[in-house]
Amino acid sequence: MQTGHVTTPFGRRPMTLALVKGQIDVAEAKPSGRVDKWKVLRDISEAREHFGLQDRALAVLDALLSFLPSNELKDDIGLVVFPSNAQLSVRAHGIAGTTLRRQLAALVDAGLIQRRDSPNGKRYAHRNHDGDVEQAYGFDLTPLMSRAAEIARLAQDVAAERMRFRRVKEALTICRRDVRKLISAAMEEGAAGNWEAIEGMYVGIVGRLPRYPGREQVEATLDEMELLRDEVLNILEIQLKDRNTDGNDIQSGCHIQNSNPESIYELEPSSRKEHGEKPRLEPTPTSVPELKLKTKTEGIKSFPLGMVLRACPQIVDYGPGGGISHWRELMAAAVTVRSMLGVSPSAYEEACAIMGSENAAVAIACILERANFINSAGGYLRDLTRRAERDEFSLGPMLMSLLRSHGEGLVMRA
Secondary structure (H helix, E strand, O other), X not given: OOOOOOOOOOOOOOXXXXXXXXXXXXXXXXXXXXXXXXXXXXXXXXXXXXXXXXXXXXXXXXXHHHOOOOOEEOOOOOOEEOOOHHHHHHHOOOOOHHHHHHHHHHHHHOOOOEEEOXXXXXXXXXXXXXXXXEEEEEEEOHHHHHOHHHHHHHHHHHHHHHHHHHHHHHHHHHHHHHHHHHHHHHHHOXXXXXXXXXXXXXXXXXXXXXXXXXXXXHHHHHHHHHHHHHHHHHHXXXXXXXXXXXXXXXXXXXXXXXXXXXXXXXXXXXXXXXXXXXXXXXXXXXOOOOOEOOOOOOOOOOOOXXXXXXXXXXXXXXOHHHXXXXXXXXXXXXXXXXXXXXXXXXXXXXXXXXXXXXXXXXXXXXXXXXXXXXXXXXXXXXXXXXXXXXXXXXXHHHHHHHHHHOOOOXXXXX
């Protein structure tokens, strides 16, 4: 056995502390039992990315193992093999000499083999009268035996990670298909909704996914896509339920108005104090995909978009493309922020019905600015909605307070 000591490489190859540590670790390891050398090779093949190995390095390691007469690695036999480069090249399927040397160095750096160089750098063995090897110079395969259990665990971890990655990619593929087909169906059948904005969100989520993503990136994209799918299903579910429960909503007071194509929600409620009904959705002509909310509280004042963005700059980061230039983009960003803050779709829809969709988006932007001081964003929005319904709430003081907190002084006109 050529273990239990540290040797330095021949010639101009440098010695490193990592090589010293690797040889000491192997010398101190006390492997027990026997290890199937081909199983170790399979495990290394499975975990080769962990070791930073190319497929050609595996071919070279296969060739080295082939020079051991036994199929098992055990401590009662010599584990130093000493083939020439020409012999190694033949067994490694004709690999070129420069490539062979590079891959041997990679196996040494990975700690899978060790060099046992002779005084002149040649590989050979001294034998006794019986022909048994007493001293050999070449490549020591002892690390494969001492690290067999570790390599097996790495291989299992890599296989499990690969399985998780495959499953999350499958889930993302299905979710993308669902969102894409739901949007297409809604557009083709004229369902009420700002489907262009929703489609823009879909394209933005897909566009942020790199060409060769990792599992964490795919999982993050899947989370976003699932939220979008929930939003789409929620919009469609509300419409389908309302169509089924009452087919005479148009005659009972629901009014559709398309004067503002900037709105992202299409609820058109009549006064619930007069009818005691929930807001209902009505399909729009395909040429007018967006509708304006008719609100009960007409007294809530609309504010300039520029003023809102100065008071609530954080909402800008959630706009399509990372910016907001008009009301449609603000309302699209508010839908995203609503999900992030944990505000339920019903709470936001009610706010849109009472305040108006633009003002509801402004309220979400204000809540985002003070999110650190609000325990429940959903409960806070519902409280604002109730106060607005009683004509006891105005967005002006909230915006002015935020502007002052950002160091701006602005005089508002009544």
